[in-house]
Amino acid sequence: MDPVFVRDSFLQLLSGVPLTLELTAFAFVIGLVLAVLIALMQVSGLRVLRMPASAYVFVIRGTPLLVQIFLIYYGLGQFRPTLQSLGLWQFFREAYWCGILALSLNSAAYGSEVLRGALLSVSRREIEAAKACGMSGLLLYRRIILPLALRQALPAYGNELILMVKATSLVSIITMMEVTGVAARLISETYRPVEVFIAAGTIYLIINFLLTRAVSMLDWWLTPHLRGLPTTDKTEQAK
Amino acid sequence: MTELLQLVSFGPGGWGFALLIAAFMTVSVAVCGFLIGGVIGAVIAWGKLAGNLPVRFSADAYTTVLRGIPDLLVIYLFYFGGSMAVTGLFNLWGEAGFVGVPPFAAGATAIGVVSGAYQAEVFRGAFRVLAKGEIEAGKAAGMSPVLLFRRIIAPQVLRHALPGIGNIWQMALKESALISVTGLVELLRQSQIAAGSTRKPFEFYLIAGAIFLVITWLSQHVFSWLESRARRSMPGGIV
Numbered sequence: 001m002d003p004v005f006v007r008d009s010f011l012q013l014l015s016g017v018p019l020t021l022e023l024t025a026f027a028f029v030i031g032l033v034l035a036v037l038i039a040l041m042q043v044s045g046l047r048v049l050r051m052p053a054s055a056y057v058f059v060i061r062g063t064p065l066l067v068q069i070f071l072i073y074y075g076l077g078q079f080r081p082t083l084q085s086l087g088l089w090q091f092f093r094e095a096y097w098c099g100i101l102a103l104s105l106n107s108a109a110y111g112s113e114v115l116r117g118a119l120l121s122v123s124r125r126e127i128e129a130a131k132a133c134g135m136s137g138l139l140l141y142r143r144i145i146l147p148l149a150l151r152q153a154l155p156a157y158g159n160e161l162i163l164m165v166k167a168t169s170l171v172s173i174i175t176m177m178e179v180t181g182v183a184a185r186l187i188s189e190t191y192r193p194v195e196v197f198i199a200a201g202t203i204y205l206i207i208n209f210l211l212t213r214a215v216s217m218l219d220w221w222l223t224p225h226l227r228g229l230p231t232t233d234k235t236e237q238a239k
Numbered sequence: 240m241t242e243l244l245q246l247v248s249f250g251p252g253g254w255g256f257a258l259l260i261a262a263f264m265t266v267s268v269a270v271c272g273f274l275i276g277g278v279i280g281a282v283i284a285w286g287k288l289a290g291n292l293p294v295r296f297s298a299d300a301y302t303t304v305l306r307g308i309p310d311l312l313v314i315y316l317f318y319f320g321g322s323m324a325v326t327g328l329f330n331l332w333g334e335a336g337f338v339g340v341p342p343f344a345a346g347a348t349a350i351g352v353v354s355g356a357y358q359a360e361v362f363r364g365a366f367r368v369l370a371k372g373e374i375e376a377g378k379a380a381g382m383s384p385v386l387l388f389r390r391i392i393a394p395q396v397l398r399h400a401l402p403g404i405g406n407i408w409q410m411a412l413k414e415s416a417l418i419s420v421t422g423l424v425e426l427l428r429q430s431q432i433a434a435g436s437t438r439k440p441f442e443f444y445l446i447a448g449a450i451f452l453v454i455t456w457l458s459q460h461v462f463s464w465l466e467s468r469a470r471r472s473m474p475g476g477i478v
Contacts, residue, residue, distance in 0.1 A: 058452075059448075059452060061409075061455075062409075062451065062452040062455040062456060063413070063448040063451045063452055063455075064413040064414075064415075064416035064417075064427070064451060065413070066416045066417060066419070066427060067416055067427060067430075067444055067447050067448045067451060068448070070427070070430075070431075070440070070444045071440075071441065071444040071445060071448060074434065074440040074441075074444065075440045075441035075442075075444045075445065076441065077440065078438075078439065078440055078441045079441070162306075162307065166307075166308070166309040166310070167309075168309075169309035169310075169311045169312065170309075170311060170417070172311070173311075173420065180309055180311055180312055183312060183315070184315060187315060187319050191319075191323060192323075193315060193316055193319035193320040193323060194316065194320050194323075197312055197313075197315065197316040197320070200308075200312055201304065201308045201312060204307055204308050204309060204312070205303075205304065205307045205308065208307040209307075
C-alpha cells in the first residue's frame, strides 16, 4: 500500500467524475419522465395500457443491464444500413448515447416500480376530497396525486439514484472513460489494483454520500407537516 | 425466425449446447456467490446486532462501503488483486511470471462480498421482528447459544428475510453477467464469442437476455413458493 500512489490515482480518476455525473443526470431525468408514464399506465386500470407497461418492467428488470447495453451498442450495429437510412445511425454509433439510452430505459423500469407503489399509497380520501372540490383529470393529477406520490416515493427513489450512479460504471465496458473506465485503465497500466480500487471507491462513496444528503434535505424540505414539534419528533425517531 | 432457431440448435453449427453450458455456469457462479454472501451477511448482521462499538462500527462501514461502490470495481479488485497476490506468492516460491486466479473463484467471491452487504441488512431487519420473549424463553429452557440459534433464531429470521433474500438473489444473478469481463465463459461471454464468430450480435444478445429472463422468472416462482411454504404456520397473512 502506497499512500502517494493512492493520491495520484485519485487525482487521475477525478477526470472521470464529470462523465459519471453527466450519465447519471441524463439517465435520471429521462428515466424519471418515462417512469412516471409507465407507472401511470400501470395504475390506469386499463388492460391495454397496463399489459405493455408490466411487460416492459418485467423484461428490463429480469435481464442484466450489461446485456441491454451490449444489445443496444453492438446488437443494433448490425442494422446499420437501416439505421443510416432512418438517420438514426449518428445516435447509435456513439457509445455515449447508447449508454445513456440503456441506463435511462433501466432507470425507467426500476423507478416506475417505486412510483407505482407511491401512487397506490395516495389515500382515497384525499382524492375524494379533491373531486368534491371539482377537480378532475389532469388538474387532479397535477395538484393532488402526483405531488403526494412523488413525496412518498422520494426516499426509495433516492436509493434508485445511488444504484444509477453505480450502474454508470458498466458503460466503461463499451469504452466510456468515466471513473471506472479510468480505474480499469490505471489497473492495467500499473498493476496496482488495490490502490486504484481504494481511490475509485472513495470517489464513488463521496458522490453517493453527497447525493444521499441532498435527497434527505429535499425530503426534509418537502415534508414540513412531519416536522411539527421538534422535541416529540426526536423521540419518535429514537423509537 | 427459422434462422434464429438454427443459431440455437444443438446440432453442428448450432450454439445451443454451448449456451446451455454457459447458462449452467451463470447459475453456478451466482449460487456460489449468493451462498458466500449468505455467510458474510449472517456474520455482519450478527456484528451489527450484538457486537461492541468497534465491531458494530466495522460492520456498518462494511455495508455502507460495499453498497456504495460499483460491483464492477469489486470484481476488478478481486480478479486483478487476487492475481497479484497469487503471483507474488508464487514468485516467493521461486517461480517467475504472472499467475492468474481462476475467474470463477474471483467472480464468486466478488458477488459474495457485495451480496453479503445487502444480505446483512435484510437479516438485521428480519431479526428485529423476532420477539424478545422467544429468545428469553429459549434461554430459560436451557438452550445453548448454538442450539438457540439453530432452533429459534435462524428459522424465524430466515422466514421473515425470505422476500428480501429473493431480491438479492435476483441481483446476484444479474451481477454474474459482469464476471464476463474476467473471461469466465458464462452466458454473456459465450454470447460474445458466438456473436463474434457469426457476426450476429443482435440475435445472440437477445438470446442471452431471453435466457436470463427465463432464469429470473423461474427463480421468482421458486421464491414465491418458498414464501408461501414458510408462511404456513402464520395464519392471517402476517408477513
